[in-house]
Amino acid sequence: MAARNLPMREALRLALLEEMHRDERVFVMGEEVGVWQGTHRVTRGFIEEFGEKRVRDTPISEMVIGGAAVGAAMAGLRPVAEFMTINFAFLALDALINHAAKIHYMFDGMFTVPAVFRAATGWGDQATATHSHMPEPIFAHFPGMYVCSPSNSADAYGMLKASIRDDNPILFTESIGLYSHPGPMPEDESGDYVLPIGKGNVVQEGTDVSIFTYARGVEWAKRAARTLSEDGVSVEIVDLRWLRPLDTDIIFESFRKTNRAVIVEESLPMYSFGSELAAQIQEHCFDYMDAPIKRVSAADVPLPYSKYLELMALPDADKVVAAVKEII
Amino acid sequence: MARLNRETLVDWYRQMVLTREFEETCYQLYTEKRITGVYLHLYSGQEALGTGAIANMEIGKDHIITAYRDHGIALCLGMDPKNIMAEMMGRVDGSSGGKGGSMHLASRKHNFWGGYAIVGGHLPLAAGIALEAQYNETGAFVISFVGDGASNNGYFHESLNLAGVWDLPVIWIIVNNGFGMGTATDRAAGNVNLHERAIGYGIKDMGRVDGQDILAVYEKVNEAAQHVWSGKGSVLIEAITYRYRGHGVSDKQYDSAFAEELAEWKENKDPIVLFRRHLEDKYKDISGELDDIVAEQKKIVEEAVEFAENSPFPDTEEQLYANVYVE
Structure with a gap:
């Protein structure tokens, strides 16, 4: 039987719904998750199904959304807290970084924080400077929290289940641009399709160059690979899925095969996913390096509103193709 | 609920004296560089507050959860x-x-969820812990101490408001010791009647209590517990107290700048x-017992101190990296 196709938002919704049925301790909290049915419709129908106890609308109060989820998790619940968008999670940086990520270590393992913080992420649609970020690397900077962002429906489903079941705090970001994007769901319909935390995925094997990316970058990489294959260039695409834990094994193995790398990130270039991967590759694979490592990132500006300026600032498949051609 | 017989009252005295002895010893050890961490916030002067509140638990x-001035809380709870x-x-x-270190004491066994060092950072945690009590209908309440300084930041607003919206079982106690670090309360709060902030959140304003009077503190928090148990949600209490060793012991300027005020509090x-x-008025034969x-x-x-100084320092890679994550 062919696997079902679902848009990513529905895959996320299904994972969350099943986990709430599986474990009474799991509940959702956040702005507009209940009566409004979820800003991105991931919690559509939840308040009718689970009631207000487990589907908790909050005031527009990101500091307490973050911090109360930490406290509830410490005390034994398994909150899935939603930040409507990652831009608003900046207001909760202290709760996430100083509390969620540090409490397990600071008290030497006495407490655990099994909380999932979901947030829509990404650029585009002329959302303008303050609503246009993909800042996962900021959060992945700090030990103590895991950070991930899926690129497709099946991964979204398996990664969210894994996150809810894990005992560590996890920032789970969801590209707004992928919510409506349909994709095949896993064949496994047991309800226990759980992807391992910190494992990347070779989306496409190739021999000439490795593209390392995650989330929406995977789509750009695939389109670029199709174009490049017309010129006889064989591209390997690695979807890291997790910024922390970072699957360095899969990176090094791929690079040692292709000897060339392009890193594609929707986020900004300075102190970034790309910087980190480039540093890791040169430290561990120096003898395998046949060309400089290239990075395709968003432009180093606050995102402008106007349509063409915005397109100039964002990465896309053409920019990935151009970067590959520079090192082939 | 603790019964206020002689044994209970004497135990309260013991807890307060233990805390004072512990804190003044810490001060000494700090000056001798036997305690080396830069931050050391002592509870001396505030003993009645911790002891009287905890007696209701x-x-x-x-x-219970608190800020960085946490030694007295740990001791009153019975941590070793x-x-x-x-x-x-x-x-x-x-x-x-x-x-x-000093600011991050905790004990799972005592439901002491820690001392926290970001001003106000523990307040949403208190809300979340209270949510668990409400969610699982455990009948427990949360005591959350709040510095007067913390009552001016965003965490306070968001946490007490959420507690109001969700009727969370929290006894919020503002520890008004007159200063947020070095800034006097009336230079930092638009309305110095900090307890009145409860009104804005739809939680019960329980007014002020003399934080130096353990019996008054005990009774106030007891009344608060009755309110919380009745399912009516949070309360806010403002306790007026004073800190004897400044914001932290490294703040030398404190001793001279506020010498007269400090002497007044210590004296009276x-x-x-x-x-x-x-106790001596109530029990004429008690002095010897108290001396003991x-x-x-x-x-x-x-x-x-002897135990601590004989305990080794953690110094291995394994210890350094242990408990970053739950494996």
């Missing part, structure tokens, strides 16, 4: 002074394995002196 059922002192010194036998409002006077208690607490603290 069913330890292990009810919850040896492990607390070892934590001060960053030793392996410290209550947080030496990884937390010391919580231990006041309570001892009360003081001597015992000194010995307990001496033993804690």
Whole structure:
């Protein structure tokens, strides 16, 4: 039987719904998750199904959304807290970084924080400077929290289940641009399709160059690979899925095969996913390096509103193709 | 609920004296560089508040969380002074394995969810812990101490508002010791009647309590617990108290700038002196017993110091990387 196709938002919704049925301790909290049915419709129908106890609308109060989820998790619940968008999670940086990520270590393992913080992420649609970020690397900077962002429906489903079941705090970001994007769901319909935390995925094997990316970058990489294959260039695409834990094994193995790398990130270039991967590759694979490592990132500006300026600032498949051609 | 018989009252006295002995010893150890961490916020002067509030808790059922001035809370709850002192010194036998230090004491067994060092950072945690109590219908409440300084930041607003919206079982106690670090309360708060902020959140304003009077504190928090147990949600209490060792012991300017004010509090409002006077009025034969208690607490603290100094420092890679994540 062919696997079902679902848009990513529905895959996320299904994972969350099943986990709430599986474990009474799991509940959702956040702005507009209940009566409004979820800003991105991931919690559509939840308040009718689970009631207000487990589907908790909050005031527009990101500091307490973050911090109360930490406290509830410490005390034994398994909150899935939603930040409507990652831009608003900046207001909760202290709760996430100083509390969620540090409490397990600071008290030497006495407490655990099994909380999932979901947030829509990404650029585009002329959302303008303050609503246009993909800042996962900021959060992945700090030990103590895991950070991930899926690129497709099946991964979204398996990664969210894994996150809810894990005992560590996890920032789970969801590209707004992928919510409506349909994709095949896993064949496994047991309800226990759980992807391992910190494992990347070779989306496409190739021999000439490795593209390392995650989330929406995977789509750009695939389109670029199709174009490049017309010129006889064989591209390997690695979807890291997790910024922390970072699957360095899969990176090094791929690079040692292709000897060339392009890193594609929707986020900004300075102190970034790309910087980190480039540093890791040169430290561990120096003898395998046949060309400089290239990075395709968003432009180093606050995102402008106007349509063409915005397109100039964002990465896309053409920019990935151009970067590959520079090192082939 | 604790019954206010002689045994209970004497135990409160013991807790307060233990805390004072412990804190003044910490001060000494700090000046001798035997406690080396830069931050050390002592509870001296505020003993009646912790002791009187905690006396209302069913330890292990009810919850408590506080800011960085946390030693007195840990001691009143019954944590072993040896492990607390070892934590001060960053030793392996410290209550947080030496990884937390003075500001991050905690005890899972006592539902003491920790001392926290970001001003206001623990307030949403208190809300979340209270949510668990409500969610699982445990009948427990949370005592959350709040510095007067913290009552001016965003965490306070968001946490107390959420507690109001969700009727969370939290007893919020503002510890108004007159200063947020070095800034006097009236220079930092638009309305110095901090308890009145409860009105804005739809929670019960329980007014002020004399934080130096342990009996008053006990009764106020008891009344608060009755309110919370009745399912009516949070309350806010403002306790007026004073800190004897400044914001932190490294703040030398404090002693001279506020010398007169400090002397006044020590002279006339010391919580231990006041309570001892009360006990001696009530029980004419008690002085010897109280003297013995003081001597015992000194010995307990001496033993804690000895224990801590004999505990090794964590110094391996394994210890450094342990407990970053749950494996």
